[in-house]
Amino acid sequence: MKKPDSIKLLMVSLSIALTIGLIYFYLSKSETLKEAAISLYSFPDYPEALAGKDSVQLAKKISATEKRIFALQKKIENLWPYDPYLIINTTRNSFVLRTKRQILREGICSTGSYILLDAGDGQQWIFKTPKGELRILSKVVDPVWVKPDWAFIEESLPVPSVNDPDRYEYGSLGDYALRLGDGYMIHGTLYQRFLGLPVTHGCVRLGDEDLKIVYKNLQIGSKVYIF
Amino acid sequence: MKNINISKKTIVVFLVIQVAIALLAFILFGLIPAHSEAGKISAIAELKSGGTDKELPKETLNLIKEVRASEHHEAYLRSTLKLSRTDSIALFIDLNDSLAFLSLKGVYLFQSKISKIKINKGLKKLPYFLRDSLYSGPIQVIEEISSIEKFPIVVKKAPKDTAEANQSAPALPIQNDVYVMFSFSNNMVIEIDQEEDELAGTRRAYRQYKRQYRRWFLSENISALFDPDRSGYIYHITIELPREDARSIYRALPLKPFVVVRY
Numbered sequence: 373m374k375k376p377d378s379i380k381l382l383m384v385s386l387s388i389a390l391t392i393g394l395i396y397f398y399l400s401k402s403e404t405l406k407e408a409a410i411s412l413y414s415f416p417d418y419p420e421a422l423a424g425k426d427s428v429q430l431a432k433k434i435s436a437t438e439k440r441i442f443a444l445q446k447k448i449e450n451l452w453p454y455d456p457y458l459i460i461n462t463t464r465n466s467f468v469l470r471t472k473r474q475i476l477r478e479g480i481c482s483t484g485s486y487i488l489l490d491a492g493d494g495q496q497w498i499f500k501t502p503k504g505e506l507r508i509l510s511k512v513v514d515p516v517w518v519k520p521d522w523a524f525i526e527e528s529l530p531v532p533s534v535n536d537p538d539r540y541e542y543g544s545l546g547d548y549a550l551r552l553g554d555g556y557m558i559h560g561t562l563y564q565r566f567l568g569l570p571v572t573h574g575c576v577r578l579g580d581e582d583l584k585i586v587y588k589n590l591q592i593g594s595k596v597y598i599f
Numbered sequence: 600m601k602n603i604n605i606s607k608k609t610i611v612v613f614l615v616i617q618v619a620i621a622l623l624a625f626i627l628f629g630l631i632p633a634h635s636e637a638g639k640i641s642a643i644a645e646l647k648s649g650g651t652d653k654e655l656p657k658e659t660l661n662l663i664k665e666v667r668a669s670e671h672h673e674a675y676l677r678s679t680l681k682l683s684r685t686d687s688i689a690l691f692i693d694l695n696d697s698l699a700f701l702s703l704k705g706v707y708l709f710q711s712k713i714s715k716i717k718i719n720k721g722l723k724k725l726p727y728f729l730r731d732s733l734y735s736g737p738i739q740v741i742e743e744i745s746s747i748e749k750f751p752i753v754v755k756k757a758p759k760d761t762a763e764a765n766q767s768a769p770a771l772p773i774q775n776d777v778y779v780m781f782s783f784s785n786n787m788v789i790e791i792d793q794e795e796d797e798l799a800g801t802r803r804a805y806r807q808y809k810r811q812y813r814r815w816f817l818s819e820n821i822s823a824l825f826d827p828d829r830s831g832y833i834y835h836i837t838i839e840l841p842r843e844d845a846r847s848i849y850r851a852l853p854l855k856p857f858v859v860v861r862y
Contacts, residue, residue: 387613390617394617395624398620399628400813400817402624402816406629407719407721409629413724414724415641415726422663427658430662430665430666434662434666437666441676444676444677444679452706453706461708461851462850463843463846463847463850486752486772488755489755489757503851505703526758527758527761528759595706597703599701599709
């Protein structure tokens, strides 16, 4: 019995589609195919120039390399700050205060929220904590916050003139502040419940006790690593 | 309903075609790239060995192994020093001690224990001196695919009045799953996967990453088919880290970061 032409055509089309599908499948699985293929090969691990050397020469070579390794390790260790320094992880919102040899204190902090505040008319601010190697530029007891423009815009308040008394806020930065430059600081907070969360405008907020220890241990010029 | 008769011959022809396609695919997408890579490795091996393939005593072979390990360690430390002169955070992957860490100017910022390491067969089989040249010195990422954003920016319009301003509570970050792939010019790919199997985010985000990842490999494979200068075989390392550690590492790294690997 002869098959109708339409069925024959369908079968041929299906076969072609299946073949194309298979080629695509194999191509997408080519990593597996390559892994299978590379198993068929082996490469001799030639001892190259070292093969000509005897045990004594090789032992000497190892000893010379070990000496160089020791010297390099010393060089790297010398890169670590001798005085206490602070490391801030902006993803985890955590900090480590440490010296070359030991951890002095570790805990949670708050860093930049990554909010981009759009006030329209091309006015935009991005609240992120700067990353890299920074230094403590100055230390302040009972710091006063000089509110920038965005602090008013964020609260939908009119922006006052530069030296307007409304710009000065007392007590909101905690007992101490350590300035990092460009308006960024390490300071305390009234919002202790937000510690561990990225909620700041770029500054680093610490809990009261942590701030006290950080303030005491870091001096002007101390290094702060933020990542 | 009409009875459709499919002859035995048709079935056999169909199966033969499928087997032939599978075989052809294996040759074209598996064997040829692997053979070409193997040829390159063998040629370099011949050149390096200077024809030396004599049997060496076990003691000498062990010493040679030790020399190589210490030389590689030295190269790794030199890379650390070299990178300490830059202003960028670099990623160090120590396969020997199962550690991944970040360093800036020689100072270790963050460290995470690698829970799983997967190395593909080609890399495992690579002779020592070639593995050294693959890893020697810092390697720079040329392309990356990630399931999370580098900078999780949230755009917020300034509130219209004080009532709206008082309503806004801090927006907490969305914690997606972390899968990252770095590719390098030396034909190597390093993948950083979260060790947690359970997804914290949506399955959609995960699938989107996997799709991008597959597309990248597909385009590399197709390009290698038509460009004889490109190697079709990609050396591949996958490391697994705790999700939050992987996130910290990825977000800390600059765009196109430097990576140093110690095996």
